[in-house]
Amino acid sequence: MLKNKKNNKVMKLAAITILFIIVQGCGENVDKSEKKDNAITALSLDDKVESHIHDNSTHTHTSKRILKPEDTQQLWIFPESKDKLGSGGLLQIYMDPESHPDASSGFSKYELGIGGALPEHKHNKTEEIAYFLSGTGIVISYENDERKETIVKEGYVWYTAPGEWHSFQNTGNEPLKLVFATVPNAKHGLLDFFKNVGVEPGTEPSNTLSAEEFAKLASDNDLILKPVKID
CATH class of the missing domain: 1.20.5 (Single alpha-helices involved in coiled-coils or other helix-helix interfaces)
Known part of the structure; x- marks a missing residue:
């Protein structure tokens, strides 16, 4: 047991x-x-x-990260003569497809002369964001096909989406200065158009393009001019 x-x-x-x-x-x-x-x-x-x-x-990292004013490409847009800008514009290109091919947007500074204006136009692929530095002017836009004028000055931001008709004018007694970004940073865009029509300061402006050639150059660079209504 x-x-x-x-x-x-x-x-x-x-x-x-x-x-x-x-x-x-x-x-x-x-x-x-x-x-x-x-x-x-x-x-x-x-x-x-x-x-x-x-x-x-x-x-590649070949593009400059810090840009000085002397690094820009300067152009006169529609100057009065080779010695006088007049009501034309001074464009300083900081970033574009050539200088910064990997960047998502271009970046520039623009000074529109006294009494100056850009023709009404739109971009089918490009959006713009602008910040006004100094001066006084009006921005032209459209809401429900109705033309609208808005006063702009220092500190104002202006956004334009693709497909929107727009323009701006200098209504003050000094240059209307702004910086603006263009998205995307693509070839054959707004900055390429300015490069084609602009000249270096002190250079004789070119007036060799006909109205049809000018319109085609603009259209080829995503700048479509608004047809002018004839009453």
């Missing part, structure tokens, strides 16, 4: 020992699995970081 009790106790102890070993083994496997998963996750994150770093390193 005592022998049977002893045998039962030994068997119970053996069973508990085996169960403990099995549970411990499972815990180690789970631990190893978690460590493996963590290692895979870490590797995956490392790959992403390395990939991101690699992507950044493939950019």
Whole structure:
């Protein structure tokens, strides 16, 4: 009888020992699995970081990050003569597709002379964001096909979406100055149009284009002139 009790106790102890070993083994496997998963996750994150770093390193970074006034391309737009800007505009191009091909937008400064104005036009692909630095003028826009004139001055921001007819005029007694961004920074856009019609300061303006040729040049560079109504 005592022998049977002893045998039962030994068997119970053996069973508990085996169960403990099995549970411990499972815990180690789970631990190893978690460590493996963590290692895979870490590797995956490392790959992403390395990939991101690699992507950044493939950019040329040849474009200037800090631009001074002397870095700009300066043009006279519709000057009165080679010696006088008059009611024309002084354009300073800081960023365009040539200087900053990886940039999302172009960036320029424009000074419109006293009494100056741009013809009403629209851009099918380009949006513009302008900030007025000084001077006084009016912005021409359309709401429900109704022409609207809004007075603008220092501190005003002007946004124009693609497809919207617009223009602006200098109504003050000093140049109307603004900086503006063009999005996207694409070739054959507004800045390319200005490059084609503008001249370097002190250069004789060119008047060789006919009205039809001028309109085509504008259209080819996403600047569509508003048809003039004849009463």
